[in-house]
Amino acid sequence: MTNDIGLHEWSHYCHNFHHGEYRAYIHGELAASGPFSVPHKVPLPVKGIITIGQEQDLLAGGYDTDQSFRGHIAQVNIWSRSLTPEEVRVQAGCAKSPIGNIFSTDREAVELLGGATVELVDHSYFCRKDVEYVIFPEARYMAESRLTCNRIGYEVYTPLNRADNIVLHQESLRFAENCLSNYHLWIGVTDQEEEDVWRKFTDNSIAETQFELNEPNGGTGENCMLMFLPNGLWVDTSCVIKWPACVPCEVDRTSPLRLRGFCFSNEAETFYEVLGYRGEKPYLHGYYGFMVYRSSNYTWEMFDTTVGEVVGILDVPSKDSYPIGRHTWTLRRSMCNYLIGSRIPLSFSICDNDEFTCANGDCIPKERRCNAKDDCSDLSDEEDCQFIVLPKGYRSERPPDNETEGLAINLASVVRVLRFMEISDIRRVINVEFTVEITWNEPRPKYYNLGDTLEWNKLSETDRGKLWTVKLQFPNVYDGNIKLLSEELYLNKIAGPMPPDYNNVRMDTVYHGKSAMMVQRLHYSGIFACTFDVFYYPFDSQHCFLQLQLSVRRELVKFSEEKAQVEYLEDPKLPAYILKGIFITVLESGSNETRYSMLNVEFVLARRWKMIVLTVYLPTAMLQLVGYTTLFVNVALMDVSVLT
Ligand SMILES: [Ca+2]
Ligand SMILES: [Ca+2]
Ligand SMILES: [Ca+2]
Numbered sequence: 001m002t003n004d005i006g007l008h009e010w011s012h013y014c015h016n017f018h019h020g021e022y023r024a025y026i027h028g029e030l031a032a033s034g035p036f037s038v039p040h041k042v043p044l045p046v047k048g049i050i051t052i053g054q055e056q057d058l059l060a061g062g063y064d065t066d067q068s069f070r071g072h073i074a075q076v077n078i079w080s081r082s083l084t085p086e087e088v089r090v091q092a093g094c095a096k097s098p099i100g101n102i103f104s105t106d107r108e109a110v111e112l113l114g115g116a117t118v119e120l121v122d123h124s125y126f127c128r129k130d131v132e133y134v135i136f137p138e139a140r141y142m143a144e145s146r147l148t149c150n151r152i153g154y155e156v157y158t159p160l161n162r163a164d165n166i167v168l169h170q171e172s173l174r175f176a177e178n179c180l181s182n183y184h185l186w187i188g189v190t191d192q193e194e195e196d197v198w199r200k201f202t203d204n205s206i207a208e209t210q211f212e213l214n215e216p217n218g219g220t221g222e223n224c225m226l227m228f229l230p231n232g233l234w235v236d237t238s239c240v241i242k243w244p245a246c247v248p249c250e251v252d253r254t255s256p257l258r259l260r261g262f263c264f265s266n267e268a269e270t271f272y273e274v275l276g277y278r279g280e281k282p283y284l285h286g287y288y289g290f291m292v293y294r295s296s297n298y299t300w301e302m303f304d305t306t307v308g309e310v311v312g313i314l315d316v317p318s319k320d321s322y323p324i325g326r327h328t329w330t331l332r333r334s335m336c337n338y339l340i341g342s343r344i345p346l347s348f349s350i351c352d353n354d355e356f357t358c359a360n361g362d363c364i365p366k367e368r369r370c371n372a373k374d375d376c377s378d379l380s381d382e383e384d385c386q387f388i389v390l391p392k393g394y395r396s397e398r399p400p401d402n403e404t405e406g407l408a409i410n411l412a413s414v415v416r417v418l419r420f421m422e423i424s425d426i427r428r429v430i431n432v433e434f435t436v437e438i439t440w441n442e443p444r445p446k447y448y449n450l451g452d453t454l455e456w457n458k459l460s461e462t463d464r465g466k467l468w469t470v471k472l473q474f475p476n477v478y479d480g481n482i483k484l485l486s487e488e489l490y491l492n493k494i495a496g497p498m499p500p501d502y503n504n505v506r507m508d509t510v511y512h513g514k515s516a517m518m519v520q521r522l523h524y525s526g527i528f529a530c531t532f533d534v535f536y537y538p539f540d541s542q543h544c545f546l547q548l549q550l551s552v553r554r555e556l557v558k559f560s561e562e563k564a565q566v567e568y569l570e571d572p573k574l575p576a577y578i579l580k581g582i583f584i585t586v587l588e589s590g591s592n593e594t595r596y597s598m599l600n601v602e603f604v605l606a607r608r609w610k611m612i613v614l615t616v617y618l619p620t621a622m623l624q625l626v627g628y629t630t631l632f633v634n635v636a637l638m639d640v641s642v643l644t
Helices: 085-092 123-127 142-150 162-173 461-466 609-632
Strands: 013-018 021-026 029-035 133-140 183-187 224-228 234-237 245-250 257-260 271-278 281-286 290-296 299-304 309-315 325-331 343-349 355-357 363-365 409-424 429-441 446-448 477-493 516-529 541-550 557-568 577-590 595-607
Touching: 013 085, 021 085, 133 142, 133 162, 133 271, 133 281, 142 183, 142 245, 162 183, 162 224, 162 245, 183 234, 257 271, 271 290, 409 541, 409 577, 409 595, 429 477, 429 541, 461 477, 516 541, 541 557, 541 577, 557 577, 557 595
Parallel strands: 183 245, 409 557
Antiparallel strands: 013 021, 021 029, 133 245, 183 224, 224 234, 257 343, 271 281, 281 290, 290 299, 299 309, 309 325, 325 343, 355 363, 409 429, 429 516, 477 516, 541 595, 577 595
């Protein structure tokens, strides 16, 4: 029986127990059935009490506000026999007002508790489907008027017929002064699609028009509709020429407004709707007893009716403003973790949990948040696009903890050697340019609105400065010759976001700290000492090293041996040497007490002896050969330049 209950609609339920079978009807239709056995029979005492709308925990338990039904209940009946499906259908259709032979709220004496009230209505009322509307009494142009309705989930209203039009006209008169003109009210129709065929904004159906004499007269230049104040009849008008008027919004209960920014444990506590007027303005009513209404020209108030207390106030820029969208409220009592007097952001919008709430209350798909394109009309989707939110007490000098207590965190690493600038056996150094990519998990922050690629999730220098990152030292650098050319930090998304938090004021996409890896890219150029052994020159082979050591003790952070890689993608034939091999190992350095994890990159270099012979020995040999040969030829026949 967990079917969605339509709010502001009457529902008819019937529970039927008959000869070991149970049947449940909703709106007169069979919804569930099955065998039913009664373990023991409870005798019903004559003149007993039936409690309605209260979860009592035990037979004849007490009354508790928190466990009470909120809403309207009517016509509770109990019969001593099983109703036929046809009888149930007739009752659900309001054709007949039923009276139960054992119990009926229409007959028995009712005692009211907890502020409940009684109202008498005709039984046909339960099946009536009235179109409701609420008039927003501020003069706005057509597009803004429609937005006013849309942002609370409603649409511009159109009366169904002449009678409804008269009702709307009559009601609009109380606001006429605010609507600034003789054409005072927008009507929710347009003939944009097909000239002179007026369709409703609500469902695109053709409307029954109520034209004033000599109207419509604007042809394709007038495709919107205004009501004429003196008689309530309609006149066509331009949709684009700026004409201010008030607007009636047709109530749509399918998607309630949501209040976000507090810490409600039940999502329905965030639901609000426009219920009527207070202080000549529509006001918002929360499902759980909060009310939000205009308290003075430039102030709105949030009021908790369950305890009779003002929760907070909002200063608005104009007397026509509503608290729809994101605004900073001032608390008049403590709420959640906020103290009295706190200024906190709250949002009212119809945005779903999978939508981002623009500052003006519009909704866009979450993927469009921080995607470098403007999607909210107020551009607010591209504001505050930071990726990280640090917890209170985050210390950037402290590395993250390993999940297993007492173990160091492991860093994955890739050293990419880009080029050798110099290999000098005379200076005994190698000069290399390289990058180091180090990856680890930083579970402490929360990550926001991550993109799918690493490049997209590049952290700003400011964000980078707030986080713990790897600092490297170079034990075998030559004469301090190391230069950090660039440093970048990225987030690599490895898991999906947390379920949407309906209390999040903007409905950002939030990731748990474990759902992304931190990727640090360092680009260096440096000269490293190397012991060249030239005993076998020119057939010598050299081993040079590049050592990268962490500056945090090994017990806390270390390089992973399995996840250490080295790459060199260029031509291994270097001037004077061939790179025969390149290896990476994880070592430790430091004294016994304080040890540091270190990457040791080894280059095996073999001298290119063929080239040495050609460039050094061979020319010498040739010179001698030429020298000897010339003894046997006439010098005058030789090209003189050869020997000079
Ligand atoms: Ca027209
Ligand atoms: Ca006209
Ligand atoms: Ca965007």
